């Protein structure tokens with residue numbers, strides 16, 4: 071029988087990667103004349119991978135960007151980001167204990183991220199976290215990515231999890247829209263990368279620390295999603 075599953079987003083949910091994304095973004099933007107991006111800006115640019123992040127930095131400065139220049143800058147970004155991994159990135163407080171709680175309760179865990187799969191694996195490997203997940207599915211794993219709900223449903227299938235007992239954990243509108251479109255309950259963390267507070271996007275619930283992510287909470291969300299009255 072397939073097991074219940076918790077699917078984690080990566081950047082801003084599992085791992086606090088913003089300091090390294092910021093360093094690599096500023097490295098690739100040096101010399102293009104838009105100045106340095108700061109820590110508050112980067113949180114609005116993350117969510118659709120490095121290419122969109124660079125595009126958003128240009129758009130924020132009312133600058134257009136030719137495709138070939140974007141290719142060039144993305145290659146610089148990726149080289150720098152890869153060479154410095156894991157850098158300052160670290161798992162958010164309490165997430166490792168939360169994963170252990172779910173494993174002890176018989177759950178599977180997986181990653182569904184808009185980071186490239188290779189980068190995600192390299193980062194999680196450097197943080198000694200790869201073995202925690204049944205599968206790690208990036209933006210290039212299936213040919214569709216969040217907010218396409220198939221990115222999430224295909225992740226659950228690959229992990230051999232039960233889609234009727236799945237919960238997504240994410241930090242952005244993209245994660246919330248993806249899970250809702252897939253009919254899967256979604257817990258939003260309020261410490262990740264988003265331009266608006268996550269409650270605006272109406273996730274199933276919001277947590278401020280992984281201590282709040284309990285097996286009981288996930289069971290309640292699954293029951294509620296199936297239409298049961300939960301008190």
Ligand SMILES: O=C(O)COP(=O)(O)O
Pocket residue numbers: 079080081082115116117118119120123182183184185
């Ligand atoms: O790297 C990004 O832009 C997005 O990554 P995430 O889907 O793990 O938040």
Ligand SMILES: [Mg+2]
Pocket residue numbers: 079080081082083117240241242262263
């Ligand atoms: Mg994220």
